[in-house]
Amino acid sequence: MRQLLRRPILLAGLVVTLFLFLVALLSLVWTPYPPSKMNIVHKLKPPFEFGLLGTDQFGRDVASALMVGAWNSLSTALLAVAIGATIGTAVGTVVAMRRGWVEQIVMRGCDIIFAVPPILSAMMLGAFIGSGRFTAVIAIATFMVPVFARLTLAAARQIWTRDYVAAAVGMGRSKLKITFVHILPNISNQIIVQVTIQLGLAILTEAGLSYLGLGMPPPNPTWGRMLADSQTFLGQAPWLALMPGLAIAIAVLGLNMLGDGLRDLLDPRSTP
């Protein structure tokens, strides 16, 4: 606890992230109003005049939509990063075990995947299998695979050169066993830090995708689509454009702070 108080970035990141998760979870059981309930009489009301944050063009409560949006955004990001991190880490550790031409090919493959922005792969997917959460998750996860593969390869490569690993090799332990016993536990901190930071990036990307209509379909509220819908009413109801963007920025900022704070705590050597 004292550790935490001495690290304001980590503390701030933790508080913001926890708040985000709590709001997202709360939205599953309670929101001030039903998020998709239209109430035309109260349409485009400014904050505090109707509900905490006003209403949109159909009289739907903005605060409720933001809460459900937090869940939609966070769950999509979590799913995408979980898939991307698992595959990427597996690829990275296996390549670190094999090295040689396998490494060359896989790393070149990573460069190639990294060259296709997730927005574009989501469009390609969207054209064929339709847009929706599945498309968004696959597009973001695909982009995350090379990120985690590169990170784990670089980190695992260092561990493979350590004396205790050489000793384990000398004792005749299999490479797979060494990977599980020595390599993965020693690089897990770096992976945790990266997961946190990539979660922020995933939220940003998901917002972009749903802004373009490539995310979860209506009537599910998402932060990105709330922004897209707000664009017609920028003059009349600027708060509609303000709140979802702020939510995105705060969520990403919180996760970035948490990631950087965790890096300082878990992996002090790599602190820039």
Next chain:
Amino acid sequence: MISILIRRILSLIVTLLVVSLLIFVVMDLLPGDPAAIVLGTSASPETLAALRTQMGLDQPLPVRYLAWLWGVFQGDLGQSYTYGVPVAGLIAERLTVTLPLALMAVLMSVGIAVPLGVQAAKKHNGMFDAVVGAVSYVSIAVPAFWVGLLSIILFSTLLGWMPAGGFPGWDAGLLAGLQALLLPAIALALPQAGVLTRVARAAVLDVMNEDYVRTARAKGLGEGAALWRHAVPNALVPVVTMIGMQFTFLIAGAVLVENVFNLPGLGRLAYQSLAQRDIVVMQDVVLFFSALVIVVNFLVDLLYLVIDPRLRVGVR
């Protein structure tokens, strides 16, 4: 040097070929019949078959890929179904918006980031450093397309200084064109500037304690001169690297920002091709963007060798 260059170019060509093949195969593997996507669900089987023949879909994949590749070498990227014009021309036309937009954004972000980063490093741990650090940290978390929306509210709706979007075309004059691109470029530049400021600051801090900067100071060069003449040029290497690494995000940002501002650029074309089910256009645009990212990173690699002669030694 020459052998490095040749090897790099060969590897670039191989990478580009693999990317094109990959996108081609992925588009092929995805469920859904491109002809049906173009024509919609109500099309008769005869029309579908006719279009499939016209699109060359009755040929096996390798044949189609090679035919397409051969076309690319001749500057033929196929025909757009919605516009009825060659895709190459369409891309070239849209590039006249996207390229200046991206260029403006990169120049702006470097123009903001390098002076801020250098000043922050010069007075590191001071008040200015803290403020720059906090602002750049926050700006990274802000989505570019939201900055675009906010700037429309401020500069178009409230102040009325700028158009809320759209592009008059370069025929309307250089100034009108640049004015239309100004807000979108700022929106794209701000998050990039946040990243670059942090990199520039860290790089200058690193370099400031190097021997040659100390020597420059010792031989009587003022603090500022030593910094700008010796430290900054060296600190540019990581900044340039970051621009290359961030290029994917710049492209993604451009797709979004072009849609926010209704700019007829490549990103908007990609989006429209999705809405219009124009598969050929989409495939070509995705390929074009990916190739652009790869080529930019290749150029960044080369630029290193120009900026930092030390890297020429021992390069594989």
